[in-house]
Amino acid sequence: MINLLEIEKNFLIPHIKKGGVAVDFTMGNGHDTLWLSNAVGEEGKVYAFDIQPQALTNSQTLLMKENAPKNYTLILDSHSNVKEYVTEKICIGMFNLGFLPGSDKSITTKRDTTMIAIEAAIDLLDADGALLIAVYPGHEEGTIEGQLIDEMLSKLNRKEICASKFRIINSPTSPFFFLVEKR
Numbered sequence: 001m002i003n004l005l006e007i008e009k010n011f012l013i014p015h016i017k018k019g020g021v022a023v024d025f026t027m028g029n030g031h032d033t034l035w036l037s038n039a040v041g042e043e044g045k046v047y048a049f050d051i052q053p054q055a056l057t058n059s060q061t062l063l064m065k066e067n068a069p070k071n072y073t074l075i076l077d078s079h080s081n082v083k084e085y086v087t088e089k090i091c092i093g094m095f096n097l098g099f100l101p102g103s104d105k106s107i108t109t110k111r112d113t114t115m116i117a118i119e120a121a122i123d124l125l126d127a128d129g130a131l132l133i134a135v136y137p138g139h140e141e142g143t144i145e146g147q148l149i150d151e152m153l154s155k156l157n158r159k160e161i162c163a164s165k166f167r168i169i170n171s172p173t174s175p176f177f178f179l180v181e182k183r
């Protein structure tokens with residue numbers, strides 16, 4: 001069976017710029033931060049956000065253990081404040097919405113801040129840049145986030161942005177993702 005979360009990063013590969021700037025909007029345990037750090041390389045820069053101190057600790061441990069390039073800044077703040085930290089244009093960005101598996105489920109991404117962060121991320125995208133947004137509709141907030149993101153992305157000007165959705169159509173609670181590509 002296809003696992004969309006295993007293949008999603010392949011869609012970012014054509015948009016990676018060595019030495020470019022990347023953002024992990026939901027750091028969690030740092031797996032995506034690690035991937036982004038290797039993707040942009042030693043000369044690049046990665047900003048990673050989370051509101052849980054534990055996420056920064058876990059991510060720092062993973063990045064050190066895996067010898068990631070020292071190109072990352074871990075930020076304890078909401079991704080909705082991204083523009084207070086990131087002033088450069090970004091080549092790739094990732095949202096892995098929801099809560100950390102095995103931790104407090106009430107600390108989940110929330111529709112209001114998620115939408116602010118996605119709009120800011122689109123604004124920060126460089127020409128030919130791309131964003132991945134993984135959504136978990138298996139819980140109520142995730143279902144609503146998915147609907148709101150779908151509505152917002154559907155209205156974007158197709159001459160500037162290509163917005164796609166990848167979903168298993170007979171499994172409505174399975175995770176799915178959006179890809180946002182700037183022309």
Ligand SMILES: C[S@@+](CC[C@H](N)C(=O)[O-])C[C@H]1O[C@@H](n2cnc3c(N)ncnc32)[C@H](O)[C@@H]1O
Pocket residue numbers: 025026027028029030031032033049050051052055077078079080096097098099100101107108109110113
């Ligand atoms: C599904 S996990 C991310 C998994 C992570 N990308 C990884 O590779 O391990 C979602 C994370 O989003 C974080 N989060 C929730 N609200 C947030 C917000 N407003 N800003 C930044 N992160 C947030 C949660 O604390 C949680 O760690």
